[in-house]
Structures are given as structure tokens and as C-alpha cells.
Amino acid sequence: xxxxxxxxxxxxxxxxxxxxxxxxxxxxxxxxxxxxxxxxxxxxxxxxxxxxxxxxxxxxxxxxxxxxxxxxxxxxxxxxxxxxxxxxxxxxxxxxxxxxxxxxxxxxxxxxxxxxxxxxxxxxxxxxxxxxxxxxxxxxxxxxxxxxxxxxxxxxxxxxxxxxxxxxxxxxxxxxxxxxxxxxxxxxxxxxxxxxxxxxxxxxxxx
Ligand SMILES: C[S@@+](CC[C@H](N)C(=O)[O-])C[C@H]1O[C@@H](n2cnc3c(N)ncnc32)[C@H](O)[C@@H]1O
Numbered sequence: 274x275x276x277x278x279x280x281x282x283x284x285x286x287x288x289x290x291x292x293x294x295x296x297x298x299x300x301x302x303x304x305x306x307x308x309x310x311x312x313x314x315x316x317x318x319x320x321x322x323x324x325x326x327x328x329x330x331x332x333x334x335x336x337x338x339x340x341x342x343x344x345x346x347x348x349x350x351x352x353x354x355x356x357x358x359x360x361x362x363x364x365x366x367x368x369x370x371x372x373x374x375x376x377x378x379x380x381x382x383x384x385x386x387x388x389x390x391x392x393x394x395x396x397x398x399x400x401x402x403x404x405x406x407x408x409x410x411x412x413x414x415x416x417x418x419x420x421x422x423x424x425x426x427x428x429x430x431x432x433x434x435x436x437x438x439x440x441x442x443x444x445x446x447x448x449x450x451x452x453x454x455x456x457x458x459x460x461x462x463x464x465x466x467x468x469x470x471x472x473x474x475x476x477x478x479x480x
Contacts, residue, residue, distance in 0.1 A: 277305055277309075278305070278306060278307040278308050278309045278310075278312070278336070279296060279299045279300060279304060279305045279306070279307040279336065280305065281309050281310055282296055282307070282310045282313075282336075284310060285310045289317075289339065289340070289343035291339040291342055291343050291367070291368075291371070292313065292336060292339040292340055292343060294339065294367055295307070295334055295335040295336040295338070295339040295364070295367045296336055298334045298335065298363050298364070298366070298367055299333065299334035299335075299336055302334055302359075302360070302363055304333055304334045304360065306333060307333055307334065307336035307337065308333075308336055308337040308340070308396060308423060309423070309459070309460065309463055311459035311460050311463060312337070312340075312423040312459060312463070312465060313336065313337065313340035314340070315421070315423075315457070315459060315465060315467075316337060316340050316341050316344070316392075316394055316421060317340045317341065317343055317344030318344060319344070319392055319419055319421065319467075320340075320341045320342075320343075320344030320345045320349070320392060321344045321345070321346065322391075322392070322419070323345060323346070323349050323391035323392040323419075324349070324391050324417075325348075325349060325350070325391055325415075326349070326350050326351075326352070326387075326388070326389075326390050326391055326415075327341050327345060327349060327350070327351045327352070327390060327391060327392045327393070327394075328351075328352050328353070328354075328384050328387065328388060328390040328392070328393045328394070328413070329341065329351070329352070329353040329354070329393070329394045329395075329396060330353075330354055330381035330384060330394070330395045330396060330397045330398040330399045330408075331353075331354075331355060331381065331395075331396040331397015331398060332353040332354065332355035332360065332361060332364045332376050332397070333355065333360060333364065333396075333397070334360055334363055334364050334367070335353075335363075335364035335367040335368065335376070337394060337396055338351065338353045338364065338367075338368070338374065338376070339367065339368075341392070341394065342368070342371060342373070342374050345373070348373075349373065349391075350373050350374075350375070351373060351374045351375070352375045352377065352384070352387045353374070353375070353376050353377070354376075354377045354378075354379050354380070354381050354383050354384055354397075354398075355376060355377070355378060355379075355397065356378070356379065356380050356381070356397070356398070357378075358378050361376055361377070361378035362378070364376045380398065381395075381397060381398025381399050381408075382398070382399075384399070384408075384413060385412060385413065388412070388413045388414070388415075389412070389413060389414055389415040389418060390413055390414060390415060390418055391414075391415050391417065391418050391419070392418065392419050392421070393408075393410075393413055393414060393418065393419070393420050393421070394421045394422075394423075395408060395420065395421070395422045396422070396423065396424075400422050400442060401441075401442045401445050401446070402442045407442070407445055407446075408420075410449065410451055410452055410468065410470060411451050411470065414469075414470050416470060416472075417469075417470075418469065418470060419467065419468070419469050420446075420452070420454075420466075420467070420468045420469070421465055421466070421467050421468075422446065422465060422466045423459075423463070423464075423465040424463070424465075425440070425443050425456065425463075425464045425465065425466065426462060426463070426464070427456075427458050427461070427462065427463070427464045428440065432444055433447075433456070443456070443466065446466045446468060447466065449468070450471075451470060451471055452468040452469065452470060452471065453468060453469050453470075453471055454466055454467070454468035455467055455468070
């Protein structure tokens with residue numbers, strides 16, 4: 274989980290207005306676990322490539338969702354799912370004047386009812402960390418879709434380690450047979466996994 278993502282935003286001077294609004298709400302509610310600004314910059318750029326629908330698990334107070342909405346082209350819709358009712362309510366307020374954005378109060382698996390997504394950010398459920406089952410990218414992504422997960426600690430060797438042991442959640446995504454996945458280091462202490470679906474057998478993308 275992003276322990277100080279909310280506070281870390283003070284490093285960036287020119288934040289998009291929606292991100293500023295979500296940060297004010299996060300601070301007012303004492304929510305420290307917003308995404309890091311480096312992740313925000315990454316997902317804002319990726320949102321610009323989405324054609325129709327963007328999804329997110331774990332809305333928090335809406336900071337990551339605000340980065341996504343700030344990068345999305347007109348006409349692109351965004352759906353984010355948060356299981357904590359109080360956080361879902363304040364996040365929905367942040368986007369009250371953004372009709373293209375929906376915040377749902379539910380378990381992340383509700384996303385299966387709303388996809389497939391051109392861009393899917395897993396930030397609260399679906400990452401396969403701990404005992405929860407990981408999301409199924411083949412069901413959730415459109416054929417050209419991109420999956421992003423953050424909050425990994427860069428690891429110098431292979432396999433990547435977490436608390437001294439092979440990081441099974443990260444390995445799940447990096448070695449997933451349906452995905453072409455890469456780990457991107459965003460800061461000395463932060464990396465994200467970005468993945469796209471492999472094509473059907475025999476297609477140009479199936480390599
Ligand atoms: C790291 S925070 C999300 C930060 C947010 N994406 C942002 O960038 O500001 C994780 C959030 O996921 C929510 N969450 C955890 N497990 C969940 C689940 N199974 N379904 C829905 N939300 C979940 C938590 O309540 C928490 O608000």
C-alpha cells in the first residue's frame with residue numbers, strides 16, 4: 274500500500290485541478306495511502322491512450338482516479354470501486370461535476386460487471402497480494418487493454434523479492450501467460466507493473 278502517497282504530492286508544483294481537489298479531501302480525512310505522484314503521472318499518460326473505458330480498484334479518496342480523469346480524452350468513461358463506504362462517499366463528491374466518472378461502493382470484483390477496460394489500474398483488490406485471488410486480465414481487459422499495478426519495491430536481482438522472499442504477487446503478473454508485462458521503476462523505492470494482453474495464437478501480437 275502507498276504509505277505516504279498523499280503527502281508525497283507536495284513535491285509536484287503544478288497539479289491538475291481535480292488532483293488538487295482529491296488531495297484536499299484525502300488530507301481532510303487523514304487518508305495517507307493515495308497513489309504516489311510518480312504513479313499519478315504514469316497513469317495520467319496511459320489514460321490518454323484509452324479509447325472508451327477506464328477502471329480502477331480501490332478508489333481511496335480519489336487521487337489516482339483524478340490523475341486518470343485528468344489524462345482521459347473527452348468521451349472516455351471511468352469506473353472506480355471502493356469497498357469502504359465513507360471513502361467511496363467522499364470520493365464520489367470529488368467527481369460530482371464529472372459525469373464521465375463513477376465511484377461505486379463495492380468489492381473490487383464488481384469491476385467484472387463493468388468491463389472490459391482499455392486501461393485498468395488495480396490499487397485495492399485484484400493484485401493477488403496476500404490471500405486474495407488475483408484478477409483475471411482476460412475477462413477484464415479489452416484486446417488492446419493495459420493493466421497497471423503499483424506499490425512494488427524495486428528489487429535488484431531475479432526473482433524479485435518482498436521481505437526477503439520471492440515476491441509471488443509480482444511474479445504472478447510478470448510471468449502471466451496471457452500477458453506481456455514489464456516492471457517500471459518510478460522512484461528509487463517504487464515500481465509498477467504495466468501489462469498488455471498477448472494476442473490470439475498466430476496473430477502478430479502473439480510473440
Ligand atoms: C492504496 S489505497 C487506494 C488509493 C487510491 N487508488 C489513490 O490513488 O488515491 C487502497 C484502497 O483500496 C480499498 N480496497 C482494499 N481492498 C478492496 C477490495 N477488495 N475492494 C474494493 N476496495 C478495496 C481500500 O479501502 C483503500 O481505500
